[in-house]
Amino acid sequence: MTLRAAVVGGGIIGTAVARHLATEHDAEVTLLDKEEHLAAHQTGHNSGVVHAGLYYEPGSLKATLCRRGVGxxxxxxxxxxxxxxxxxxxxxxxxxxxxxxxDDLHARAVANGVPGARLVDADGLREIEPAATGVRALHSPQTAIVDYPAVTRALATELTAAGGRLRLGHEVVGLTDTGTGVQVTTTAKGARDGDEYDLVVVCGGLQSDRLAGLLGEDRTPRIVPFYGDYFVLPREQRDVVRGMVYPVPDPRYPFLGVHVTPRVDGVLTLGPNAFLSLGRESYRRTLPVPADVLDVVGFSGFWRFAAGNLAAAVRESRTALSSRQFVAEARRYVPALDTSGAVRGTRGVRAQAMGADGRLVDDFVITGTDRVVLVRNAPSPGATSALAIAEHVVAEALARRAA
Structure with a gap:
């Protein structure tokens, strides 16, 4: 009997899951997304970096799926x-x-099997990146850049070629486990009953906790959105660097800081910073979204996080409030950059999962039952790992059904 499956979420992870079900398991798959085009949120608002696996705890799901995902x-x-x-x-x-x-970062890279990762001194850094300045560096030669929205569209092409259905403009407003299947109701169906599926996989990103709530699941970990701005430099600045230039992570702060990243379209970007967003899908400087703000201020975990990260808030507020300070952060590492022509680029919003204790949830979190699988947290390197996450999620879902 053919498995009837629905996947909620048209970002790169949801589309990869739908495509994997259709092409590798001969399922009858419907991909649902509220937007009129794929990759409308996190997938379409990031720097396009294909992470090699430098930062992640060895043995974690992040580390394992990152390396598999790159291949x-x-x-x-x-x-x-x-x-x-x-x-x-x-x-x-x-x-x-x-x-x-x-040293610790290099040890992680080696443990995770990152190809070619090596430490270099100041002279070695100048050989790799002549315009960069520093006393020491970790070089990852196979860290790459890609067009993630293009990848998502290609995944959807394979999905539909395998008989899958793409339902854009279908916002999911109801998820009901009937005991024999899962009923999915969308705004496109109005007041009518939704379709029923044998399996539903929810890859809701910025709305993942709310979608879990539709099933009566605990909404914690809660999504607390943080925006990240990017600045784009004139094209003649692209050749100042050969690749990406990143700061060393500071354990006192929860976010990485501004870095220099080229894109596959030939421009150079600076960013992102990280500051509390007043809307989960606010990609421009718009008015606060009341429901999103109330979700944050009414969550005790956020206040615990805020109390423990005052120094980080001060640091990030400088780049949030001052364009000059923002671009100055990048020039600390690449002084030769001419940032006079920098213009604001796209803004991203990070779906940051946070526990009730105020801690940021660092690893991938996948929960559910034999009929519903919920991807509750898929932070960076989520896009890099998307195809591997799809394998993992589908294997777990089918194992639960068989148990």
Missing amino acids: LLQDFVQRHDIAYDECGKVVVALDEVQAARL
Whole structure:
């Protein structure tokens, strides 16, 4: 009997899950998304980096799926002739305190099997990135950039070619486990009863906690949105760097900080910063979204997080309030950058899952039953890992059904 499956969410992860079900398991698949085009949210508002696996705790789901995801993504983009540039990345230490932190980062990279990851001194850094400055660096030569929306569209093409249905403009407003299946109601159906499926996989990103709530699940971990701005430099600045230039992560702060990243379209970006967003899908400087603000201020975990991260809030507020300070952060690592022509680029909003204790949920979180699988948290490297996440989620879902 053919498995009837619905996937909620048309970002890269949801589309990858739908495509995997249709092409590898011969399921009858419907992909639902409230927007009129795919990759409308996190997938279409990021820097396009294909992470190699430098940062993640060895043995974590993040680390495992990142490395598997890179290989699958490389094969996929080659088949579909999608631009993919292994421009490499350097994580640059500006002083000896930061330089000491690179040892732990390098150890993680080695444990995670990151190809070619190596530590270099100031002279080695200049050989790799002549315009960068620092006392030491970690070089990841196979860190790459790609067009994630193009990848998502190609995944959808394979989905529909395998008989899958794409239902855009279908916002899911009801999820009901009937005991024999899962009824999915969307706004496109008005007041009528929804369709019933044997399996539903929810990849809701910025709305993942609310979609879980439709099933009566606990909404914690709660999504607390943080926006990240990008600045775009004139095209003549692209050749100032060969690849990506990143700061060393500071354990005192929950977010990485501004970095320099080229895109496959030939422009150079600076960013992102990270500051509390007053709307889960606010990609411009718009008025607050009351429901989203109330979700945050009414969540005790947010206040615990805020109390423990006052220094981080001060640091990030500088780049949030001052364009000059924002671009100055990037020039600390690449002084040769001419930022006088920098203009604001797209804004991203991070679906940051947060626990009731105020801690940020760092690893992927996948929960559910034999009929519903919920991807509750898929932070970076979510896009990099999308095809591997799809394998993992589908395997877990089918194992639960067979149990």
